[in-house]
Amino acid sequence: MQEPTARRDDYESSLAQSPAKVAEFAQEPEWLIDKIQHALHKTPALVPLIVLLLSIAVFGALLGSKFFSPFALTLILQQVQIIGIVAAAQSLVILTAGIDLSVGAIMVLSSVIMGQFTFRYGLPPSVAIVCGLACGAAVGFINGFLVARVKLPPFIVTLGMWQIALATNFLYSANETIRAQEIEANAPLLQFFGNKISLGGAVFTYGVIFMIVLVMVLAYVLRQTAWGRHVYAVGDDPEAAELAGVNVRRTLISVYVLSGLICAFAGWALIGRIGSVSPTSGQLSNIESITAVVIGGISLFGGRGSVLGTLFGALIVGVFTLGLRLMGADAQWTYLLIGLLIIAAVALDQWIRKVSL
C-alpha cells in the first residue's frame, strides 16, 4: 500500500504527533530489588565490602577472640599486603579492558634485582632499589608499547612477558636465595617495608600502610583526575574515547608503566615481608591478583569497578584463608570457597550490568 505523495511529504504534521518530551532519565526504580541493583551499579565497591564484613562477622562468631582480635585481624592485612599491592596494579590494567599476567614475574624480578645489585655488585641499597623500580617500570613500558602501539592483545603480550621475566629472574639469580640475616646486617633498607608499628595488639607493617595509602591514592586519582577518567573511558569504549579527544595510546602506555612500577614496589615490599630475596616467591601472584580484582567487583570487560573493591577482594581471600585455617579445615576448602566466590562475583557483575541496559 502506498500513501499519497502529499501526505508523505507533510513532515510538519508528523512532528506534531511525536512526544513533546525529547528525552528523560529513567525514573528512580520502584522495586526494592531494582533499588539494590541501582545502588550496586552506582557503588561498585559495595558488594565486596558487604561480603568482607559478613565473612568477618561469621568467622568472628564461630571463632571468637582468637579471630576477632586486633592481632589476628591485622595479621590478615600482613598476609594480603603483597597480593593487595599487585592487585592494585592489576586493577589499573583490567580497567582498560586488558589483563596483566606478568605482574608476579615483574615483582619477583624487581626484588631479585634489588637484592643482587646490592650483594653481587656492592651498590648502595638505595641505588639498587631505584634500579629495581626502574626495571619494573621498563618492563611495564614494553608491555604498554606492545599493547598500545603494536596493537597486540594484552593477554598475549603479558603471557609472553610473564615467561620472559620469570626466565630472566631464574637465569640471572641462578635461583640463589639471599638470606634474611645478610640483608638485615648489610642492607636493612631493602627490608624497609617490614618495619612495623604496634598499637595495642594490632601490628601494622610499613608494607600494609603502603598498600592502604596506594589504594586510597589510586582511588582518588581514578575518580577525580582527567587521567583517571581517561582510564575508565579507554576501558569502556576506546573508539568513543578517541573521538572524545582522549589520547588512547598514551593512556594505555601510562597504565602499563604505572602497573609495572607498582609491581616493583610490591617486590620491595616482598623483601620486607619474607626477609630474604627468594627467586621462587610469588609464582601464583598473577592468578591471585586477578582473583582479588574479580571478587572486588571490577569488570573483566573493562571500564567498571573501583580499586577499593580490589582491596576488599584481597581481604576477603585473606579472611577466608586465616578463618578456615583457625577452624582446622583442610586448605582445599579455602580454594573451593574462593572458587565459588569468583563465579558468584562475575554472575553478580553481569546482573548489575543489566541496570544500565
Next chain:
Amino acid sequence: MLFNTSRAKALCCATALGVAVLAGNAQAADTSACLITKTDTNPFFVKMKEGAVAKAKELGIDLKTFAGKIDGDHETQVQAVETCIADGAKGILITPSDSSAIVPSVEQARNAGILVIALDTSLEPIDAADATFATDNFKAGELIGAWAAARLGDEAANARIAMLDLGVSQPSVDVMRDQGFLQGFGIDLGDPNRWGDETDPRIVGNDVTAGNEEGGQRAMENLLAKDPMINVVYTINEPAAAGAYQALKSIGRENDVMIVSVDGGCPGVQNVADGVIGATSQQYPLLMASKGIEAIAAFAADGTKPMLTEGKNFYDTGVTLVTDHPVDGVESISAEEGMKLCWG
C-alpha cells in the same frame, strides 16, 4: 660403467668419510643416558644435574638433561621419557613430579630395554623403576624428631608442636618426613601414609608451605594465631624453616622456639650455624646422580642391574643430622662439617 670414474671416486670417498664420521659418533655416544628432574630451578636439582654431568663426562657417557617447567609438571617429563626412548638411550635417571602418572611411560621405556632409576622420589609402586636411589626420608624425619625430643628432655611431654608440611596433596616425601619426625619425637602415628590424622594433643596443627619462604611464613603465622605458645616447629625443608623464623621473629619469639628441618642445602646449614634452625637432616643429591650414572654405565657394559640397600626397597644414599647441639643417642655432625658436604 656409465658414469665417469672421477665422480665415482668422489662418491666413494664421500661415503667412506660419512661412514667414518658416523662410526666415530657411534663410538663416542656408545652409551647415552638421560637425566629428568622436576625443575631446572630448584637448587636441589641443580646440584643433582651437576653431579650427573660431572660423572657422565668422567665415564664418557653422552648425557642429555630434561626438566619439568614447574614442580608437578609431569606432562613435560613424559615427553622427555619419550624423547629418550626415541634417542636410544641406555638408561634414564628420573625424579618423578608425579609418582603414579609417570609410570606408564616408564614402563614403555623399560620395555624398550632402557634401565630406569628413580632419584630422590620413588615411583608408585616402587618397583615400577629398576631401582630407586634416594634419601631415607622417614629416617631423615626420625633423626630431627629424636633430636628435638632429647633436646627438650622432660619438657617434651608438654611440647606445643607446629607441623609445616609441603602441600595438600601429601606427596610421599612430605608424608615420610612428617611421620618420621613424629615417630622420632615419640608421638603415636595414625595412618602412617597420611599426615594430619594424629590425635596427640601436643600437635597444634598442620599447615602447608609449598616449600618456600613465603609459604613457611604464612603457615607459621596461621598456626601461631591458633596457639601463640608453640615451642617446637617441624618444617618440610629449610626455605620453609626460614619463613617460619621470620614469623616467629615478628612476634619476638625467635629465641625460645626450636625449629627443625630436612634438606642440608648450604643456606640451610648456614642457618643451623647461625642458630636459626636447631637441627637439619642433610641429604646428598650429587651422590644420588653420580651413583645413578655409574649404574647406567655398568648396565651398558654387561647388563648388571643396580643393587638395593639391605633391608630396604631402595638404594639409600644416606642422611646425616647436622646440628651444633649434639644430644646423646643421636649421631650428628657439626654445622661446619655439614657446610663441607652441602650441595654447593
